[in-house]
């Protein structure tokens with residue numbers, strides 16, 4: 625919490641400094657759909673898919689970065705995307721469930737934004753948004769999250785000359801539209817990529833990159849514990865939805881994917897999250913019900929929470945104390961680089977009141 629206060633304070637200070645908006649970069653050809661040259665860290669196998677109608681350019685990414693961190697996007701000027709997706713905490717907020725404008729809390733935990741560039745099968749815990757572009761439109765108008773209306777936010781941004789200039793440069797019009805803001809934010813999010821973890825280097829042949837414990841944990845992850853059945857591939861997710869029973873023991877459980885599809889088999893299914901940077905993103909699960917990685921491993925060891933739609937891959941694992949510790953050591957080897965230090969140092973200033 626104190627970190628969050630410090631961040632908001634920093635943002636306000638930065639605005640108060642009233643620095644001029646950065647000079648526009650060279651004009652961007654919007655018909656050019658070549659993705660910007662992203663530097664991909666070790667272990668990240670391919671550049672992320674970029675939607676045809678939202679080519680990635682340096683100026684657009686920069687604008688998205690500003691919008692992501694700027695609290696003026698919310699109704700009371702206090703909440704930015706980064707309030708709940710704070711880079712210091714692995715782009716999450718360290719809370720079980722998130723707190724937005726006027727200290728209201730929602731029912732779900734803020735997932736990390738890291739490596740969502742590779743989420744090709746929907747975002748949100750229940751997958752209700754098809755793309756990052758669609759997702760970004762949500763929180764601004766969510767009464768609990770940022771409490772603004774799209775019109776309200778657009779009116780505010782349209783009153784900030786530095787933003788008008790940048791939107792004109794990136795989108796060719798200085799009439800700021802919410803869809804363009806969402807495109808810029810999504811383009812920025814696609815640059816938040818984590819790789820080059822100890823595990824990646826181990827996979828590339830550096831046998832000393834993992835401790836013995838983490839290496840044994842990796843074995844367990846693939847075999848005895850079968851975590852890889854869902855946390856598969858270089859991003860440690862199958863981009864699928866599974867019922868592992870989290871929260872289903874509550875009186876009024878969150879039914880997850882079912883709420884979106886109304887398909888019986890989707891009851892209690894949630895999106896498989898990436899496990900990259902997992903040490904930073906606790907508490908864990910969609911409801912923040914598991915405090916530590918040790919707790920998560922205990923949860924899987926007992927076979928999740930029993931319910932009629934429990935995924936068949938979830939069953940008691942009979943791990944020894946040592947095996948549990950090894951699994952945790954493996955999870956702790958998944959932090960890498962490529963996503964840190966993304967906070968802007970200044971924002972386009974408000975017009976000073978006369």
Ligand code: HEC
Pocket residue numbers: 692703704705706707708709722723724725730732733734735736737740746747748749750756759760763764768769770809895
């Ligand atoms: C008040 C806290 C809060 C704020 C502010 C907020 N978010 Fe979130 N965000 C959440 C929560 C909670 C979820 C999960 C909601 C769900 O799945 O139903 C989420 C989900 C997401 C996801 C999907 C993650 C995934 O793994 O599928 C993305 C992307 C995201 N937010 C980006 C943003 C952006 C961009 C903004 C600013 C425009 C923003 N968020 C503002 C709390 C917040």
Ligand code: HEC
Pocket residue numbers: 845849850851852853854855865866867868870894895896897898899902905907908909910911917920921924935937938951
């Ligand atoms: C049947 C698919 C499946 C298997 C097998 C599986 N997981 Fe998961 N995992 C999920 C899903 C789905 C979630 C999110 C569940 C929720 O929040 O309701 C999750 C969440 C997690 C989280 C929390 C992530 C976060 O950001 O909150 C961790 C850590 C984790 N799993 C580790 C493991 C480990 C370790 C194993 C093996 C013992 C494992 N998983 C096996 C599907 C699976």
